[in-house]
Every structure is written in structure tokens, then in C-alpha cells.
Amino acid sequence: MITVFRSWVQRYFSDEQAVVLAVLLALGFAIVIGFGGKLAPLLTGVVFAYLLQGMVTRLQRWGVPKAVAVWMVFLLFLGALGALFGIVVPLVWRQVTNLLNELPGMLVQWQAQLVHLPEQYPALVSSGQIDRIVASVNGELGQFGQWLLSQSLAGLPVLLTILVYLVLVPILVFFFLMDSDKIIAWLVGRLPRERRMMNEVWTELNQQIANYIRGKAVEILIVGGISYLCFAVLGVNYAALLAVMVGLSVLVPYIGATIATLPIALIGLFQWGLGNEFMVLMIVYAVIQALDGNVLVPILFSEAVNLHPVAIIAAVVIFGGLWGFWGIFFAIPLATLCKAVLNAWPGGHEPEPEVAVATP
Incomplete structure (x- = not known):
């Protein structure tokens, strides 16, 4: 067991730059977690x-x-x-x-x-x-x-x-x-x-962070603004409140749009019932989400974040639980940071074995 642990330490922490980078990252996370409010x-x-x-x-x-x-x-x-x-x-x-x-x-x-x-x-x-159901809802409303x-x-x-x-x-x-x-x-x-390793991590991360943060801010403004115009034209009650909710929902990938659908549907049902106006509202909202995902996001995020959907959802849950709103906002950049560190870390990739190719 000791031999395995020593081999693991030598593989991943034999480089002094790796140790320094690990200490700086741990110190940065500790400062943000411990003194984030201040x-x-x-x-x-x-x-x-x-x-x-x-x-x-x-x-x-x-x-x-x-x-x-x-x-x-x-x-x-x-x-x-x-x-x-x-x-x-x-x-x-x-x-x-x-x-x-x-x-x-x-x-x-x-x-x-x-x-x-x-x-x-x-x-x-x-x-x-x-x-x-009614008793449960009344209890929740009391709280x-x-x-x-x-x-x-x-x-x-x-x-x-x-x-x-x-x-x-x-x-x-x-x-x-x-x-x-x-x-x-x-x-x-x-x-x-x-600081060769730090430079590698920053080079890979800088463009991703700049592209993501600025693109996400523009996406919030565009999606929220278009949603408000559509809701106002349709005469939906609380158009500004719903538009802000839809705009902020783009911060949470895969989950935000689903969560924002519920209050929009409830407001539409209470206002019109299951009529033509309600159907038009839900169709317009579906079109906004489709245009956001298939047109706006590819234009704004020219440098795609190469992360698996499971990694993105896990980052949202973990960092959102640690830092609330800002943790959700920076979940993807922080996940990209972790990916960049793992790519630059010594010993992170085993060399592929050479395959002998027979020559005729």
C-alpha cells in the first residue's frame, strides 16, 4: 500500500511546478470559501x-x-x-x-x-x-x-x-x-x-473564460429582452418578472429552461386557461428556447467549451452549492479550469503504447 501511494505521489507531484500550482489553487479556493462574503x-x-x-x-x-x-x-x-x-x-x-x-x-x-x-x-x-395535496400546499404557503x-x-x-x-x-x-x-x-x-505549467493552464483557460462570461452576459440580455417583448405583445401578466426569470435561466444549462417553464405555464393557465392564448404563449416560449440553443449560443460562444453534459451539471451543482449565484454563473469556467489543470498536470496522461506495423 505504501509503495502504491509513493508511486502515485512521484507520478503526479514529482514536478515542483505541479506542487506550487496545487498550493496556489488550494489557497485560492480556501480564501474564496472562507472569506467570500467579506x-x-x-x-x-x-x-x-x-x-x-x-x-x-x-x-x-x-x-x-x-x-x-x-x-x-x-x-x-x-x-x-x-x-x-x-x-x-x-x-x-x-x-x-x-x-x-x-x-x-x-x-x-x-x-x-x-x-x-x-x-x-x-x-x-x-x-x-x-x-x-391542498393541506400540504397550505402548509408550504404558511412557511x-x-x-x-x-x-x-x-x-x-x-x-x-x-x-x-x-x-x-x-x-x-x-x-x-x-x-x-x-x-x-x-x-x-x-x-x-x-511557471511553464501555470502559463499552459492560463493559455487554455483565458480564452474560454473571456468568451463564456461575456457571451453569457450578452445572452442574458438578448433572451430576457426578447422574452419581455414577446410577453408584453401577448399581454401576459407579470411580463417583466417572467422575462427576468427566463433571462437568468440561461445561467443553468439544461435545467434553467425547464425550471422557468413552470411559472410561465402557471401564469398562462391562471390568466387564460387551456385556450388558444395559452397555446400561443407556450409555442412562443418554445421558439425562444429553440432559437437560443440552436442560433444564439453557437454565435456567441464561438470557442465551444468542450465539456461533457454530466460534467457541466455536476459543476453547476457543486459550485452552486458552495457559492450560490456566483457559483452557478462561474460553474462552467471553473469546470474548464479543472480540465485545464488536469491536461497540464504531469503524469495525467499515460503514453499510448506503440503498435508495431508489419511492412510487406
Whole structure:
């Protein structure tokens, strides 16, 4: 057993660069897990700066001085932030409030429809089953109401946190964009001189991360915007709330679209029943999802992330459980990081045996 363990250590950790890389990765994960809440404004600023750095670089290629390019991109960022908190957030908040006010009436209507199911389908559903379902739903709603009340009482600290983010994050984004070269040079100067493996990992990872994060941000905006226009034209209640939900659903591959389908279908059923309007709504939503998966994603993600669907779902579950929303957002880049490290790690691939080819 000791011989097997020693052979495994010599195979994977005989290279000093591998040991250094493992220590740095472990230290980075430990810092994020242990101090992620306290470092959240800093990490958020890094994310937004990374999103905007591509625009700054492109403006510089067009001959715009870096200071001017940074100010142009930063003002565009502030304008988008102002539109988000001045237009989108109040609209969504009003619709959430309306939905909570109308929810009791919707539930009464839903229970009235359930009561008639045993009469229509006596072989499938009994009145006792319906009573248990109604009691279970009422219990869950009671717990939800208590949770909502507790959240409303704790709303002041959350509001203060949002205000802190609104002040700190733009300042951090500006300095990250303006002094990116100095910050990167300082970080690189603290790394070991021999960093061939780190360079291999970063070369493989950098394009994937940049392509994924920027593409995913654009995908959220496009899918959410088109969904809102379609829902508004169809006259769907809570169009803005549903559109935000559909836009954010693209963050979770394979699962998000399925989860977003349920509230859309329920809202449509309560508004129109099983009529033509409901069918049109579901067809339009299906078309949006089909265009997103078959047209928009291939265009935005030109550098495809070569990961198996099982690996993607596992990454979403693991990193989402560790870091919540940001873990879900960065699940695929983090899985790509793990793949890049495994590809660059010494001893990770056994050489294929040579096959002797007989010559005539």
C-alpha cells in the first residue's frame, strides 16, 4: 500500500511546478470559501472589470488612448447600471408585489378546480388525495409567508448592503480597468520564475473564460429582452418578472429552461386557461428556447467549451452549492479550469503504447 501511494505521489507531484500550482489553487479556493462574503464587493468588481476589459482593448486597437477608452467604457457601465436600478428593478419589484397580492385569489381558484377533479377522473384521483395535496400546499404557503415576513423585517441590512455595493463596485471597476497592467504585473511578479505549467493552464483557460462570461452576459440580455417583448405583445401578466426569470435561466444549462417553464405555464393557465392564448404563449416560449440553443449560443460562444453534459451539471451543482449565484454563473469556467489543470498536470496522461506495423 505504501509503495502504491509513493508511486502515485512521484507520478503526479514529482514536478515542483505541479506542487506550487496545487498550493496556489488550494489557497485560492480556501480564501474564496472562507472569506467570500467579506470579499464579495472586490470579487464583483473583478468580474465586471473582466467583462468590460474587452471593450477597452478593442477601443485601444482603434487608436483610442487607454484613459479615454476606460472613461468611455466606465460611463457606459454607469449608464447601464442606472438603467437597471432606475427602470428594470422598480418594474420587476412592482410586478412581484402584484403577484404576491393576487396569489391568495389564484390559490382559491386553483383549489376550486382541484375539487372537481375526482368527479371528472374518479379512476385516477380521489377526494382524499386532493385534500392531502391542498393541506400540504397550505402548509408550504404558511412557511413561505413566515419566511417572507422575516425577510421583510431584515430588509434594512440588505438595503445597506446594496448601497455599499453601488458605491464600492463602480469605484473598484474603474481602478481595475485603469490600472489593469500594473495590477497584473504586480501579481505576476509574486509568482515563481519557472511557471511553464501555470502559463499552459492560463493559455487554455483565458480564452474560454473571456468568451463564456461575456457571451453569457450578452445572452442574458438578448433572451430576457426578447422574452419581455414577446410577453408584453401577448399581454401576459407579470411580463417583466417572467422575462427576468427566463433571462437568468440561461445561467443553468439544461435545467434553467425547464425550471422557468413552470411559472410561465402557471401564469398562462391562471390568466387564460387551456385556450388558444395559452397555446400561443407556450409555442412562443418554445421558439425562444429553440432559437437560443440552436442560433444564439453557437454565435456567441464561438470557442465551444468542450465539456461533457454530466460534467457541466455536476459543476453547476457543486459550485452552486458552495457559492450560490456566483457559483452557478462561474460553474462552467471553473469546470474548464479543472480540465485545464488536469491536461497540464504531469503524469495525467499515460503514453499510448506503440503498435508495431508489419511492412510487406
